[in-house]
Amino acid sequence: MSIKTSKFTKEHFTTDKAKFTEKFNNLFAKRIPFVFIIDYNVNNLLIEKITDADDKGISFIFPGLKNISDIDVSKNVNLSICPPSYDKYLRGFEIVRKNLLEGNTYLANLTFKSEIYSSLSLKKIFHKSKAKYKIKYNDDFVLFSPETFVKISDGYIYTYPMKGTVVAGDKNAAANLMEDEKEIAEHLTIVDLMRNDLNMVSSEIEVTKFRFLSEINTGNRQLLHTSSEINGKLTKYYMENPGEAILKLLPAGSICGAPKKRTLEIIKTAENYNRGFYSGIAGVYDGKDIDSCVMIRFIEKNSGKMFYKSGGGLTVYSDPKKEYEELVNKIYVPVN
Template sequence: MDRLSFEQKTKGFLCNGEPFFFIIDFEQENCIALSPKEAARQNILFNIKGFSNAPNLKTEPDSNITLDPIPLNYERYKKAFDHVLNNIHAGNSFLLNLTFPTELKRNVDLRTVFNLANAPYKLLFKDQFVCFSPECFVKIKEDHIYSYPMKGTIPAHLPNALELLLKNHKEIQEHNTIVDLIRNDLSLVAKEITVTKFRYVDKINTATGGLYQTSSEIRGKLPLNWKDNFAQLLFKLLPAGSISGAPKNKTIAIIKEAEQYKRGYYTGVFGVYDGNTIDIGVAIRFIEQINDKAYFKSGGGITHQSVLDEEYDELLKKVYVPTL
């Protein structure tokens, strides 16, 4: 639906206190708002922190499941990385999230991945893609808006992994930059912006081992009539700063030049209103079906301190499905 229809439909849901699901793509060209039952009828299944329209299907982990990456061509990544780094050195950007699709060898369908994955934000979209995201974009509760930018990742099995992550100068700079960006974004729609938690650590378990990731919590106070203007509020914040960069507009232009593919729903946002709270995730950790092939889309933040081989390895390390 177009933006006007999306605005009218979300306003209707909110004013009537009716739960609904919604999704917006990275380019902000496609947006959908549906009741949970309407979404299920269209084969759109979600589970956001237990609020779900999906059947309660328990799938036992299978050691024979194959989801192996076919590594992205190194020279293709190097060309994009060099283009980004040249722009950073020229002062056109100081943080850019560079992403690429990685082809998968697999023996499972998207629905099985949806059932197996353990993540706070899960989505199966019309058998076109599955998303199992750990990252909150924004949450709105009791007239306050919260954001949880996630920047900084390291394999948990490494010796002194936590210390390495927390003291890594590149990761510190990247995290500080995204916190500043999100603070500025929230100030467009809210007042009294406060960083309530800074650089805390979560551990994510995967089939190939654990990952440590750092996040922060940022809070702002919304005007009392925010429900009348929810869609306009949301579009002011998009795309999410953590998967674009800073300064946002120029960085997005560089992303398009470097990646040379349309992200679509990958790195867009999706969420729900449960009747009390709005909870929105960033559409990362994402497998898309294109014809008869499956692609895992992943990426990482590039700064002037980034090293080509390290960033290439990070992109591949993020190709995983978090399981129980």
């Protein structure tokens, strides 16, 4: 089986991780604000001073920091979507399920891309969307992510894995989400994984908030998500070399699964496509703190067509029909 690749304009990216981390650590030490983008496979890395970001085609709006102001886009976002067939999804699901039953993975995040159609450009979608984290890179991709990856502040590192989704309009939606056996197992697994990941770069790991709810307006429905907050005290080495700490934690646990190495192999086979920058990470440094997000809620433009990439976590309790519905429900542009 051949794997289709995405074609991004990558002239500002490097494949040299050492070069990336050196620039990251130097700018951090000099307290020079910067923005960075890293793809899912950690093969393409970009880091630019915020003062240079616009010239390199990067637009971003993060909490408390941005390099562009939103403009009013009066036209509604109408997406026509063509998700993968249920049969195609089921083939990938069964590959993951087999490995779940054999104990090769305990949680695997299965994703697919869906062709979408919209009268709006990526630029207009960027400005129309409402999200905690927004990024557009040239005319290649746009994302409006609700999920924090890590924050680094005053020698501490924080992560906020988001696992568990339900349509908020359903009867007793919040209670059903909080009590669902599959959702609990999924969230416990990802919290344990992220605790272990933080342990590679920090000590005194704590889960300070466990399974708190957040709500997102997709335009035609509300979605509820559960997240947790985990933090640790960076070791002396990683306090001085935060770029290496970031890379050591990749790919982000919430978009692959556990155990991470084996699960990455399983989902590569099950998905049969390259995620590209989808489910990578992006972040900013404001001269004091680092904030970053997982690049989900993601639209890519390729050969004149637009594709939305989405998915969800699978456990042995997963129902394929419900998981397929979740994948489709995540295809939206948040507008409120």
